[in-house]
Amino acid sequence: MKQQTVLSEKEGGGQGGDEPAAGQGRGSFKIRNRLFQSLVGLIILILFIFILTALANIIWKGSAGLFSSLASAEIRFAIRLSLLTSITSTLICLVVALPVAYGLERFRFFGQGFISVLLEIPLSLPPLVSGVALLLLFGNTEFGKVLAAKGLQFVFSVNGIILAQFFIIVPYMVRVLRSTFADVNPRLEFVARTLGCSQWGAFCRITMPLAGNGIVAGLVISWARAIGEFGCALMVAGATRMKTETLPVALFLNMSIGNLDMAMAAATCLIAISVTALLVFEILGKRNKRDSRVSLKLE
């Protein structure tokens, strides 16, 4: 609301100064502009209240039994498993996404547009469908059997959770990193190369340090998505208490048996993680304008 008054002040001042000729119609313009501003302000307010109450409600309901729930073995297991899987999947994702984002941004090759679109499909795919796809690929197929024989069991296992999270977050990470690399002028790398750097050297000495903020932003936003991943992981790894029970699974299982305290505790943990991640992302985004544009696209 405060922002709205500031806006209207500016508007009024500008109008009076720039266009004295419009003096006659000023009264009606003023009313119409105020009306427009009030309408926009009102809708913003409604949406804000809606989301605030929805979230506050969870924390309100959850806070009563929060500490006893957090002390329970089940929630502690879920937190630990969530951290383990999400951190692992995010790091693997970074290792893969860095070269992919760089290549798609800097190199020109045949089929680039097609590859680029295909890599983004998981962004808009329902997570359940992604889960089915992974299940089919890693399940009862030759590929899956070979991996299982080597000790890499994905179906109904913790590995499956990591795999599902990786599949879901990799396009996000690629997107953030691509826009970060796009922000680093390729001529900087080129100058480094004229000074004797190899392509690899220029990447490490120039592009990576300059992309630092964007990489951290990508890590945070991908990690937050990974920790909240449910549908895809459910398909691949299932929802087994104390085995593949991450925070979202804990929320789901406890909700379904009516254990509200535990469910709210899990939800509160997830909200805390989301808010923190969003804050970090926004702070980094402010330092680097292009990133904040990405945050708009993603959120």
Next chain:
Amino acid sequence: MIRLNNISKHLGAFNLKNISVNIAKNEYFIILGPTGTGKTVILELIAGMYLPDGGEIWINGENVTYKYPEERGIGFVYQDYMLFPHLTVEDNILFGLKIKKVSRELMRMRRDEITDMLGIKTLLRRYPTTLSGGEQQRVAIARALITRPRVLLLDEPLSALDPRSRELFRQELKNIHQQIKTTTIHVTHDFNEALVLADRVGVMNEGEMVQIGIPEEVFQKPDSEFVARFVGIDNIYEGEIVARGEDKWVALDNHLLRVDSNLNGKVRVTIRPEDIIIAREAKAGNVYNAVKGIIVAIIPQGSSYKIVLDAGISIVALVTRQTAGELYLQEGQPVWAVFKAGAVHTF
């Protein structure tokens, strides 16, 4: 020495066509042309950012057409400097030497030498974003020169500076080149830079190198209408050479002008505005031409005036403020435009 051998490159809106030029060792060569004619692309081709569609690039007798940028021994200074924003001025300057793993003593020696020459010793601890345009420029040149490149490429190095610093830095570039003598290719759209700095100049138009020569020659004797206009000649006419006895004349409209020319038949004629004297009386003699006309416009141009005469043909002359004042020039007055036969250039 640098040799461009029939280089062509199509890149977006730019289309370079059959660029061939030999640049001697230690030469200061300026590529001159209007914005958007692909001058920067030539530099980036020489430095190895792109592969040419056709032709070859030779540096010091070595064919570098297919070499990586890092193998070419190039110093590149971009118009917007391209300093590494995450490194201090010192680390920027030492970047090339660190890559080459030069010894610390040599690094320190070269650093002191180059920073003294460019007067940037006090900036070493600063970051590029805190520097003025002129300071960034010096740092970029230091970074390029410290590696002792085989060729220094300067992309519009003066265009981002204000007029005063531009003049100072132009002189400084000349001094630097006299000291270091690195073969230099400098791209600009400002003919004055060419006059002050260049040993030779190549004029570009629409992706082609249309004239190569020493600056005075290009300035006085352009061999195409484009170059004539580009170097600021307003008086361009079509005429015909007429020989009468010993003398040669050129017929323009209904004027007959004395000319030193070994051409015959139809020609283009240019006369530099500053070679024309405005006078109240016709000057006699067989080396002078005198054309009578009416002043149609007096346009102030810094310390001088541009006088536009209507004499059947339009003639533009450049006179000093002092002359304009002494002659009480006014629009509508009849005056004489007087110029030597040697000032009439034909091609």
